Amino acid sequence: MPMTFQVQFQNPYQKLSVKELLEDKLLIPRKIRYFLRTKKHVLINNQPINWQSSVEHGDDVTLIFDDDDYPAKTILFGDKQLVQPVYEDEHFIIVNKPEGMKTHANQPNELALLNHVSAYAGQTCYVVHRLDKETSGLVLFAKNPFILPILNRMLEKKAIKRYYWALVDGKTLPKTITYKDKIGRHRHDRRKRIVDNKHGQTAITHLKRLKTYPKNQLVECQLDTGRTHQIRVHLSYNEHPIIGDPLYHPHPKGRLMLHAYKLTLTHPMTGQQLSFQAKSDSFEQKLNTQA
Template sequence: MTFTVKITNPYPKGTVKELLEEHLLIPRKIRHFLRTKKHVFINGQNINWQSLVNKGDLIELIFDDDDYPVKTIPTGNKDLVDCLYEDEHLIIVNKPEGMKVHGNEPKEIALLNHVSSYAGQTCYVVHRLDKETSGAVLFAKNPFILPIINRLLENKHIQREYWALAEGQLPQKTAVFREKIGRDRHDRRKRLVDQKHGQTAITHVSLLKHFSNNTSLIKCQLQTGRTHQIRVHLAYHGYPLIGDPLYSRKTASRLMLHAHQLRFTHPLTLEEIKIEANSATFEKGLPR
């Protein structure tokens, strides 16, 4: 894989070494290759490691197979991709319910395969949605951007907002659920609240609307990203998601959970990105 990254430096003044280590998170081995091959250019000039990079300078990095070996995956169907945002480095798509984000087996076809076919290159999963959940999913289009965007995710700088249709009438307008979540020892598919051994899980919930059939439309914002976090927290508090095959008895045509919005600051441009994913089910199919 040979590709060139060109960005206009949005960061404070610093050395090339600081830029590559602290802002672009390029691994030591790859930084070594960039230096020995003279694959770093600032404003078209090949420079040394201690040269200063000013805000607004044009940065050009050349990567080849020694840096990032070629990775291929099975071809998907680009016509199945509902693209919400795309640039040279990132792509956000609207995942339909019932589709996996990535396959569990090497030859299994999932959303990742379709997105890679749409982008014309192998993409990389940044975060996941359950198979039954629809909505906005973020992918990296090259291995260079992956650790940078992963750091945003780890530092809670990517805001994820979900819509959920739940059983019951949520009594308060807002709440924060903080119960720790762990594995269910009796059912490997499930998670449960485990305050002693579970992992920290924080979900902010806001009531959007009550319906006459004893259901509530709820907005959920994740501060952490545990498996089944929204599903487990809502079920634990007595508001299981409608159509949830694991945590609810109330059936529906699908699990009523949708990743409605993604918000973050683009790490290479510092532009504010806010993307919303539509859902015909939630916009037209909710109770009146």
């Protein structure tokens, strides 16, 4: 069976076993660890190893994957000119999504940001997290199926942090506040979500008031969870609907004033601390009219 791809990196951690590296540090799923071990597809400094072998800091690690490890997946390529890259390496890519563009397509022939990013990268990419169509900002994509579950587990463990700017209506907010209202599906409108503290899913949003305007406020939102429409629902439920929200603001005007401006994580393959920020011209233009 032909090889599909290899992953190579220098071990960024202190001395540990191969098992600890793959299981505890890289968070590789059990099924894939089994394949790597039985096929002897882990090399340390280009040498085959025992599963309990030690890996020193700085050792060259090579992981080899077959087609049956990760079946090939193809995607319809979009327009690479529509991509605003912020960071890219062999493992993942972070881009700045404009408002009005879906993160991924819902129909086979539909083109969305994922299709455009795949065209830009010249290969099939994978969504790690999504933004609503109306929201702009930073989105993370995996560039191979090996790194995808690692990034997904980092997201679950809150090792990937996402920060948003939102321009909201309503009375003056405290300097900081945390919303913990549970979120569930709207029973009569499948597009919407509602606060449902009895049957909903846990949702935690941390807010910081950044600036107060004559009629509105700019807030920073940081997520502990990633429920659909989480920020939009929490703010509207607590009487601070986001300006321009077509679903949750009683009088929406202009674009949804929600922008994912910052994303931070520790690179799982290098241990490097990474932090990225991106602006939105349309968000800034609307903000400048508030003074």
